[in-house]
Amino acid sequence: xxxxxxxxxxxxxxxxxxxxxxxxxxxxxxMMGGLPVKPSRTVKEGDIIEVRKPPITYSFRVKATTQNRLxxxxxxxxxxxxxxxxxxxxxxxTRISGFVDRRKGMGxxxxxxxxxxxxxxxDTYADTYFLDWEDDDDEDLDD
Numbered sequence: 001x002x003x004x005x006x007x008x009x010x011x012x013x014x015x016x017x018x019x020x021x022x023x024x025x026x027x028x029x030x031m032m033g034g035l036p037v038k039p040s041r042t043v044k045e046g047d048i049i050e051v052r053k054p055p056i057t058y059s060f061r062v063k064a065t066t067q068n069r070l071x072x073x074x075x076x077x078x079x080x081x082x083x084x085x086x087x088x089x090x091x092x093x094t095r096i097s098g099f100v101d102r103r104k105g106m107g108x109x110x111x112x113x114x115x116x117x118x119x120x121x122x123d124t125y126a127d128t129y130f131l132d133w134e135d136d137d138d139e140d141l142d143d
Contacts, residue, residue, distance in 0.1 A: 002042035003065040005030060005049070011069045012079050014051055014060070024051070048082070055094045056087040 003011075006021040009030065015021040021030075021039070028036035029052040032043075043049065047062045061080040070078065109117065 001065050002044050003067050004039065005032075005037055005041045005043050006039035007067055008043050008062070008065060009049075009051070011066055012060070012075055013070070013072060014058070029053070056083070056091050058083045058087070 006018055006025055009015050009021040009024075010018040015024060024030050025037060025039040025041075030037055031050040031052070032041070032047060034050075043062050043065060045062055045064060049060045049062065051058045051060070059082045061082050062078075063080055064078045066078060
C-alpha cells in the first residue's frame with residue numbers, strides 16, 4: 001500500500017499535525033533521495049526519508065505504511081530511525097551553547113540561563129585577563 005508522505009509523517013508522529021507535515025514538504029524540508037518532495041508524493045516500504053528540523057536532519061527508513069495515526073509504542077514497527085550519530089552530537093552542541101547566542105525574538109534569558117552564562121564567562125575569562133598592575137608601575141619608575 002502506498003500512502004502520501006505528509007499523511008505518513010503525521011501518522012508516524014514525526015510532525016504533530018498533518019498541516020505542519022504538509023507545510024514542511026512545501027518548504028523543502030522533507031526529502032527523498034536528496035530531492036525535496038511534494039506533500040502528495042507517495043511512500044512505500046524501503047524508502048528513505050530525510051526530514052530537516054533545524055539544526056539537524058533526521059533520516060527514516062520506511063518499514064511499513066499506514067494512513068492512521070499510531071500510538072508511540074507502535075511507531076518502531078513502521079519506521080526505522082537511521083539518523084547518524086553526528087546529527088545528534090550537533091543537536092547536543094546546539095542545546096549546550098544555546099544560551100550563548102540567543103536567536104532574535106527569544107526574549108530575555110531566564111535566571112538559570114543567566115547563572116550558566118555568568119559561570120561560563122568566569123571559567124573562560126578568569127585567567128585570560130589577569131594582569132599584575134603593580135609590576136607595570138614598577139617598570140615605569142625604573143626608567
